[in-house]
Amino acid sequence: MMKEFKRYLITAALPYANGPNHIGHLAGCYLPADIYVRYLRAKRLDVKFVCGSDEHGVPITIRAMKENITPQQVVDKYHKIIKESFAEMGISFDIYSRTSNPVHHKTASDFFLNLYEKGLFEEKQTEQFFDEEKQTFLADRYITGTCPVCGYPHAFGDQCENCGSSLSPEILINPRSTLSDAVPVKRKTTHWYFPLQNYEQFLRKWILEDHKEWKNNVYGQCKSWLDKGLQPRAMTRDSNWGVKVPLPNAEGKVLYVWFDAPIGYISATKELLENWEDYWCKEDTKLVHFIGKDNIVFHCIIFPSMLKAHGDFVLPDNVPANEFLNIEGQKVSTSRNWAVWVDEYLKDFPGQQDVLRYVLCANAPETKDNDFTWKDFQDRNNSELVAIFGNFVNRTFVLMHKLCNGKVPTLHADIIDDADKKMVAEFEQTKIKIENLLDQYKFRDALYEVIDLARKGNKYLQEKQPWIVAKQTNNNGQPAIEAQNKIDNCLHICLQLCANLSIFINPFLPFTAKKMIYMMKVVDKMLDWENAGKSKLLSVGYSLRAPELLFRKIEDEEINFQIEKLKRGLVDSLNKLQTTVDQNKEENKMESIKPEIVFDDFAKIDLKVGTILSAEKVEKADKLLKLEVDLGFEKRTIVSGIALHFKPEEIAGKQVVVVANLAPRKMRGIESNGMILMAEDKEGKLHFVKPEDKINPGASVT
Incomplete structure (x- = not known):
């Protein structure tokens, strides 16, 4: 038996306020969330829709450094752009807040303290990279160096923006702090860890047993995480930007952004409502999180565990996450400017918000990654919105004015026939189909049913042909009574169908629904869901306004312009990248011969010939191999970032040159005792530096 809910709280993932939104964001969670909320509102249910800008975390501070402004200036700038874009696209939040607001800082701090005072956190000391010049700990994105995969000299510690490889600071060549250009060192730091492993049993029952109805991609990803076993997770970071850790011994530490961000849903509800606790603390609330697939673990594993640990809050009833939307066959890349930005679309297609809403929903990545193309955008508009939906409504109104005054x-x-009865029966049948689909978060299929009803209306109208029947005239040249009665029945049913279409399309295309009720001269209340499926929505004898075209045809020139704009943006970004690379090459040329040293400096390096005995991949590190090397006088473990160039089984037995007196260094928890000398060719391929002839391990290189 389905649980009855008294109120609904719907959230959409908080977007990072470090840049404008693109259509992938809309398709991922904001549009489906808005459709669902509008549907619930049409049913006159108690529903609140909350969201806001996520204004903390490394992406904000990185953007601030790039633009040479403060983090606060960054979030102020992009919060405004994002909020305005959402409003123009009809994303109908009850509140769009921001995590820099005082109410959020207090809410997040209080939440942390609640868990801390229960003794749930484990205080642990670990080693992290530190900038001695700036006297600050460095997140991975604060460290830059040469990518070991492609040789790009300005790769970040978590990813190379040139080749896209995932990295770690340990495997960067010549790592530097982005704050000071100093070489980072490892230093001990203290953080507070949430014991996620203690909630594994709760999560297994709550998700794997109690929520088997969740989408396959969500359920599957959660199961995968749980099957691997959960680990403690640090809930604090070393930074000065964010919610301060509310403890006396936590100077320079803030809450982890993924601890603080989902609490933003709670703080936004606090801003919106005095009775906010009704929506967060009463069991008859249905909480639904709309997110993209990259946020599943945070909303289904970490945040629910936090809520469970706190004890006062309801848990999400569902987390309908969408997959990713690609653009013209390629993954969206903000760094390469391969994206369709929402604010730019609104300028290029004024008044066409519903066209984008329609295409993104009709092509929604609900079960797998989907592809947005400008050609498909044009085809769906012209062949579905214009030729099917808009065409039916327009023909009905034109004929009503021409043939029914x-x-x-x-x-x-007395003359209703089977075709009339069948058409009227479709009203209620379509309502039932759409309800069932929307209740299951199948928005794409639900939208199809709306268009299919308009398609059936066109077919019905075409078969009835009232314009042909009108030619059956009496002696005065007017349609005969029998003919007029047939015309009346056909257009009466078509007008009632138009009224139903306005109700059905309202959650998906709200601007279109508004135009339709204006043409029908009815108030917004007509769009209430209780009216859907009825065949007597428009009163007999009621005058209706002249038709307005609901959609316009989109021409080839407009589409070609958008395709060229997309390509031009990519070329411009690649040119900027190439300019940077060229500048780096010049710098590298100037630095190709390092500062002069004396013989005594060189004599400090102890180079030995070694033989690789075995090699294996380092777990969870795509670039690292763990080598066992025979140096003659001893065997050493050396971790080397060469996994993308050599397979482990290929290099056993090979001789190499080892820097034998290099200080030990931990990489992925493995102590590496030495460095393998490598040479890189112009294509970026690595080669072992080795003796020409086989030699005894341990021989010195002089």
Whole structure:
């Protein structure tokens, strides 16, 4: 038996305020969330829709450094752009807040203290990279160096923006702090860890047993995480930007952004409502998180565990995450400017918000990654919105004004035929289908049913042909009574169908629904869901306004412009990248011969010939191999970032040159005792530096 809910709280993932939103964001969670909320509102249910800008974390501070402004200036700038874009696209939040607000800082701090005072956190000391010049700990994105995969000299510690490889600071060549250009060192730091492993049993029952109805991608990803076993997770970071850790011994530490961000849903509800606790603390609330697939673990594993640990909050009833939307066959890349930005779309297609809403929903990545193309955008607009939906409504209104004096005609019960009955029956059947689909978060299929009803209306109208029937005239040249009655019945049913279409399309295309009720001269209340499926929504004899085109045809020139704009943006970004690379090459040329040293400096380096005995991949590190090397006098473990160039089984037995007196260094928890000398060719391929002939391990290189 389905649980009855008294109120609904719907959230959409908090977007990072470090840049504008693109259509992938809309398709991922904001549009489906808005459709669902509008549907619930149409049913006159108690629903609140909350969201806001996520204004903390490394992406904000990185953007601030790039633009040479403060983090606060960054979030102020992009919060405004994002909020305005959402409003123009009809994303109908009850509140769009921001995590820099005082109410959020207090809410997040209080939440942390609640868990801390229960003794749930484990205080642990670990080693992290530190900038001695700036006297600050460095997140991975604060460290830059040469990518070991492609040789790009300005790769970040978590990813190379040139080749896209995932990295770690340990495997960067010549790592530097982005704050000071100093070489980072490892230093001990203290953080507070949430014991996620203690909630594994709770999560297994709550998700794997109690929520088998969740989408396959969500359920599967959660199961994968749980099957691997959960580990403690640090809930604090070393930074000065964010919610301060509310403890006396936590100077320079803030809450982890993924601890603080989902609490933003709670703080936004606090801003919106005095009775906010009704929506967060009462069991008859249905909480639904709309997110993209990259946020599943945070909303289904970490945040629910936090809520469970706190004890006062309801848990999400569902987390309908979408997959990713690609653009013209390629993954969206903000760094390469391969994206369709929402604010730019609104400028290029004024008044066409519903066209984008339609295409993104009709092509929604609900079960797998989907592809947005400008050609498909044009085809769906012209062949579905214009030729099917808009065409039916327009033809009905034009014929009503021409053949029925601009008024809703009478329905003559004595001549109703099977085609009329079948068409009217479709109203209620379509309502049931759409309800079932929306309740299951199948928005794409639900939208199809709306368009399919308009398609059936076109077919019905075409078969009835009232314009042909009108030629059956009496002696005065007017349609004969029998002919007029047939015309009246056909157009009466078509007008009632138009009224139903306005209700059905409202959650998906709200601007279109508004145009339709204006043409029908009815108030917003007509869009209430209780009216859907009815066949007597427009009163007989009621005058209706002249038709307005709901959609316009989109021409080839507009589409070609958008395709060229997309390509031009990519070329411009690549040119900027190439300019940077060229500048780096010049710098590298100037630095190709390092500062002069004396013989005594060189004599400090102890180079030995070694033989690789075995090699294996380092777990969870795509670039690292763990080598066992025989140096003659001893065997050493050396971790080397060469996994992308050599397979482990290929290099056993090879001789190499080892820097034998290099200080030990931990990489992925493995102590590495030495460095393998490598040479890189112009294609970026690595080669072992080795003796020409086989030699005894341990021989010195002089």
